[in-house]
Amino acid sequence: MAAPRNLIGESGRLLRDEESAVAKEDDDSPTGKRPKLERFPFTRWELAGAFGVFFVFSAGLFCIYSTMPAADFRKLKLPRTLSDLRILKDHLASYAKDYPAQFILGYCSTYIFMQTFMIPGTIFMSLLAGALFGVIRGLLLVVFNATAGASSCFFLSKLIGRPLVSWLWPEKLRFFQAEIAKRRDKLLNYMLFLRITPSLPNLFINLACPIVDIPFHIFFLATLIGLIPASYITVRAGLALGDLKSVKDLYDFKTLSVLFLIGFVSICPTLLKKKKIYE
Template sequence: MEKQGGATCSADCNGGVLNKPNPSPSKFPLTFWEMAAASGVVLSFVLGLVGVYLTMPESDYSFLKLPRSLEDLQILRDHLESYTSDYTIQVLIGYCTVYIFMQTFMIPGTVFMSLLAGALFGVFKGVALVVLNATAGASSCYFLSKLIGRPLLSSLWPDKLVFFQEQVAKRRTRLLNYMLFLRVTPTLPNTFINVASPIVDVPYHIFFLATFIGLIPAAYVTVRAGIALGELRSVGDLYDFHSIATLFLIGVVSVTPTLISKNNS
């Protein structure tokens, strides 16, 4: 029973949707154990990166930093090219650890990591590497959000979260098609989808399949551009009209079965 002055439902109260509690600005949204779990995940990534660093040859690694521009990325590419052939395992482990870490904690810049995969490993190996790492990072984010995501999302994006939950509830019978559509097209940010999916009860097997399959087209576009990294002037050059139109066409095809089933019912 709903109490006046207490928590209020943000949508249909009988559908198990999210409740918006009265604001308490002084209260941190995570408990001690939730913070401890998140810190443990961060520590495991840090230890992995330290292990990779210790096994690399002695050299000046001042160039090793997360790229924030195409210039940073070109400098990183120029230095790593000389290591990739002789220290392939270390470079791969370091690349995968950084990529998955960035995806898990929603750190911007994975587009530069995808470009780097194309520059270092070529199209086919690069696409496979990006898709596998993006799926692993999204899965890591999914399970971490399942543990600590609800209070954070409810305080940061309550309206967007309610909207996403309503859309998922409407398309429950064809949820894979809808999730594929979201992955292929820029309708919702991928980072938001990763964090919100467990909160709105998207099953993991559907989340995994939609992520693994749906990220392939965009990964191909980005990795292919990484081969001609020196010709790029800005990140905006990655997605021209032809590329965006192709991605939307793939998204429309993926969501068509859902639209047909709704019209027939």
């Protein structure tokens, strides 16, 4: 009878091992209980740091608004549609003319705040710049604000961005890291290509660059120069705001072709160098 008892004992042990293995797989699976806690990317200290930075920026924005000349701000809101933008432009036209310095300060601080904290709607702010200031002044404002906001987002991501980007775009981050590693010798050209063309979203570029160890001076120059073509298109469209039917009309096939052509010119030195190496 010893043999059957041993078999029964062995079977029981194997069954317990299988149950333990299944339980472990359930814990490691997407529907398990533990990943629900691990799914949130930030630690308490990182979350506290993010809220701290947001509070400082918000306090600065509030101080700027509180010192601006009195106006009826009840009808003002961040535009989400072209209709909202047209209404906003009508309300702000006289204010911007009467108080140009204060208005520009408020406009710039709002744009940089939105860009830093990845708040959608900066394209409407760019259209507004064209509608209120014209092409040249509007372009200078947009490029300055977009570069300053992207730089703030860069340093914010350097502080707490790694877990967020790894959580939201793990595959895209690995691809971006591999592409950067292959182009270290001509990094500025590649970054210019990414900024000029819509190959990768600007939001992802702002957050991912410090994670893949792109130097800030490369990031800054590529942003400052690379955003000019797309910003010019958007600011110029603001002049004819009444005729614009959809934001999608800004980037039709012809416009995208021009942007990719400019981007291809920027990356030509990298391609030519690779060709010489292979020869």
